[in-house]
Each structure stands twice: as C-alpha cells, then as structure tokens.
Amino acid sequence: MSRPLPAPPVPHEYESHPVPVHTQPMYLQPYHDTPTYGADESFGRRSSVSLQDETKAQEQPSAFEESTQQHGDADEEYYAPAMYEDARPPKYRNGIWSYDDRRAFQRQPLWAKLLRIAAFIFIFGLIVALSVVMLIVIFLRPPNIGLQSLDLPNSASQIQIQDQAFAVNASLTAVISNPNYVSAKINNLTAVPYDPNVRTTPLGICNVPHKTIEARKNTTISIPCELSYNVQEDSNLSVIKDIVNRCGLVQGSSKQDLQILFDTHVTIQFLAFHIPISISPTISTECPITRKEIKQALGDHADILNELGLGNLARRDEVPEEPRVPFHERLRALAMRVMRTLTRGPDDFETDPTLHDSSL
Known part of the structure; x- marks a missing residue:
C-alpha cells in the first residue's frame, strides 16, 4: 500500500507576494549573446534581469511540485530516482576502469576478450624483452x-x-x-x-x-x-x-x-x-x-x-763425415796387430792384408 505524500508547507504572509529585486551592480550583470527582454536591440550589450522576469520565475512551480502534480499520490520510489539521479555520488571504482567500463567489457564477445588478453601479453612481453636487451647493452663488455x-x-x-x-x-x-x-x-x-x-x-x-x-x-x-x-x-x-x-x-x-x-x-x-x-x-x-x-x-x-x-x-x-772409431777399439786393434807381427814369419806379411792397414 502506497504511502501518502506529505502536505506542502503553508506559506507565510510575507511569502504570498513577491519581494522586489533590486538591479544588480554592473560588474555582476551577466553577458548575453542575444538581446533580452527590456534591453536594447544591439548585439552584445549588457542587460539586466527585469522585475517582471524575476516575478515570473518565482511564480513557476518547483521540481517537487511538478512531480507531485504529475504522479499524485504515487509511491515516492517511482519518481525519486529520476529526480536525484544527478545528485547521487559516483559508484565505487577499483582500478583505472569504472563500473560502466567493466560492464562494457563484459558485454564484448569472446573473440574480443581473447584478442584483448593476447594484446596485453604481447605488449607486456615486448616491454620485458626491451628492458633485458637494454640492460645487456648497457652492461655488456667485450671478451678478452x-x-x-x-x-x-x-x-x-x-x-x-x-x-x-x-x-x-x-x-x-x-x-x-x-x-x-x-x-x-x-x-x-x-x-x-x-x-x-x-x-x-x-x-x-x-x-x-x-x-x-x-x-x-x-x-x-x-x-x-x-x-x-x-x-x-x-x-x-x-x-x-x-x-x-x-x-x-x-x-x-x-x-x-x-x-x-x-x-x-x-x-x-x-x-x-x-x-x-x-x-x-x-x-x-x-x-x-x-x-x-x-x-x-x-x-x-x-x-x-x-x-x-x-x-x-x-x-x-x-760429403758426410765418417764416424770416429772409439779409443779403446783403436787400442785393441793396435794390440792385435802387434801380436800378429810377433807370432808370424816374414812370408805372412804378403798374405795377410790387415798387417798393412794404415788407418790405425
């Protein structure tokens, strides 16, 4: 069962009639691109809000009165969100993506999600590889x-x-x-x-x-x-x-x-x-x-x-040199020659050629 709307407050006596508004100083008067009511027809000149415009603005109903007249005794939850949508604080954000961005990502097809993951892996790997290469180039030393x-x-x-x-x-x-x-x-x-x-x-x-x-x-x-x-x-x-x-x-x-x-x-x-x-x-x-x-x-x-x-x-x-005979071999040959000379007769000198050897 719907809740009745609260009764509007009763205006006081001094609120029944509009209060006249004095003209604003020159430095507070706004600029207008088009002439306003009560101003000159020339373009770009200053104009002030007239007393009639101010009175007309006060006589216009507020947003609460319009919603009350439009919905009557309807539930407050029906029209309250539409009235205060802009006044709500932003929804909770965790990271660089907002709530609406995440909902947009969830609505993407599967191939778009896989492509986004692959692009992230490729860019991250490229950054790591370039970092390693730069470190090697900076600290690389030639071998000895x-x-x-x-x-x-x-x-x-x-x-x-x-x-x-x-x-x-x-x-x-x-x-x-x-x-x-x-x-x-x-x-x-x-x-x-x-x-x-x-x-x-x-x-x-x-x-x-x-x-x-x-x-x-x-x-x-x-x-x-x-x-x-x-x-x-x-x-x-x-x-x-x-x-x-x-x-x-x-x-x-x-x-x-x-x-x-x-x-x-x-x-x-x-x-x-x-x-x-x-x-x-x-x-x-x-x-x-x-x-x-x-x-x-x-x-x-x-x-x-x-x-x-x-x-x-x-x-x-x-002409290669002949090898020299060792001394003991030469001494032994000389002793053999002496023995032969003492034991043989004169005829043996003609038959034995070693007795005529002059190499010794």
Whole structure:
C-alpha cells in the first residue's frame, strides 16, 4: 500500500507576494549573446534581469511540485530516482576502469576478450624483452682474447717441401675470457701469421669457423693452422734471412726462438649483437727447420744459398763425415796387430792384408 505524500508547507504572509529585486551592480550583470527582454536591440550589450522576469520565475512551480502534480499520490520510489539521479555520488571504482567500463567489457564477445588478453601479453612481453636487451647493452663488455702457444710437429718429416716452398701443419692455442653473464659464440676467427720485421709476406693462415664461449669462464680453443713460406713470394728474401739468422744456421749466429706475429680478427655474437675484435699478439716458438731442409727446398739455387750465407755449409753437407772409431777399439786393434807381427814369419806379411792397414 502506497504511502501518502506529505502536505506542502503553508506559506507565510510575507511569502504570498513577491519581494522586489533590486538591479544588480554592473560588474555582476551577466553577458548575453542575444538581446533580452527590456534591453536594447544591439548585439552584445549588457542587460539586466527585469522585475517582471524575476516575478515570473518565482511564480513557476518547483521540481517537487511538478512531480507531485504529475504522479499524485504515487509511491515516492517511482519518481525519486529520476529526480536525484544527478545528485547521487559516483559508484565505487577499483582500478583505472569504472563500473560502466567493466560492464562494457563484459558485454564484448569472446573473440574480443581473447584478442584483448593476447594484446596485453604481447605488449607486456615486448616491454620485458626491451628492458633485458637494454640492460645487456648497457652492461655488456667485450671478451678478452689471448694467444697462448703454437704447437709444431716434433718430426721434421712432417714438413712438406715442394717448389721452393715450405708447408707444415700446426695448432694455435687461444684462451678467451668472457666476463658477461650470457654465453657467446665465435662466428669466425682468422689469424694470419707474419714475421714481425716483415709485415708484407704472410706465412700461412689459421681459421676456426664456430666455437661456443661459456659465460663467466675462460674457454680454451685449439685453432688449426697451416704455416707456409714460398721463396718466390719473398722478393728480397727478408723472411728466410730472418729465419736463418734466428735458427743459428749461419756461421757466427746463435740459435734463438722464432717470433711470429698473428694478425687476428674475430667476430663474437652476443644474442643478436655481433662484436668485431682485432688483435695482433706475438708468439715465440722453436725453430722448425734445419740446414738440410732449406737446401732441399732451394734445390740448385746456389746463388740464393750464397746470399743467405749457406753456400759453404751446404757443400759440407754433401760429403758426410765418417764416424770416429772409439779409443779403446783403436787400442785393441793396435794390440792385435802387434801380436800378429810377433807370432808370424816374414812370408805372412804378403798374405795377410790387415798387417798393412794404415788407418790405425
């Protein structure tokens, strides 16, 4: 059963007649784009609310009286929400989305919801990936590369000699230190050996295509090398002269270790970044060749041997020295000769040839 509306209050005597309103000061009078009642016809001039307009405004019924006249004795809940809809406080919000936004999201179809979730995952993953890449780029440090030793074959028979050229297979040991927290890869490592005093004639090549470098560790790799030298490529014979002098093959020179400079170029890959590194270290190694091998490589080129100072040494190598007989063997042979001389007659000297041996 509906509740009766409260009776309107009884107006007082002074409220039965409108109170005259004085004209507002000039600085409080509003601006109007169109002329109002009682104002000039010119556009944009000031106008004030007249006494008749104020009286007419007071005689108009209020919103409560209109709703009462319209609905009569209807329930208050029927028209109250429509009257005070704008006066209600906003509904509770949790986060950046309002209540109406959430209701709009709930009305979306399933494919739109899945697309929104996928877009969120993609954008979030992209932000995380870019953050990681930026941290790596900021704190990334290049690795340290050092060449440790050059391993040559122990046997001289492994040296290939052909057409005034030497060739030998060797192994270059390198140590790479990675100070970063991510592993790296060597895409290509090339080392070209040179004589430190002659940087124009290469002495072979060393190459390794792919290697993995562990993070925060020292990685030792073995690089296969092919050391070679061609006399025809060395016009001034500068390289072979330096080798002959350091190996002590020339009279008056002392034997030393060979100095080999490796012009090294390496490309290291960190994730999607390629870092080129170039170094030129020098390694010492024992002399791998002898006078006989040099003479065999040069062949009949006596002029080259003489220019290198190996002409006399080469001719001496052609006539090998006979091994010397030990002293006790010579003494024993002399005693046997004396015994034979004392025990035999004069005719035995003609039949026994050992008695005429002058080598002793």
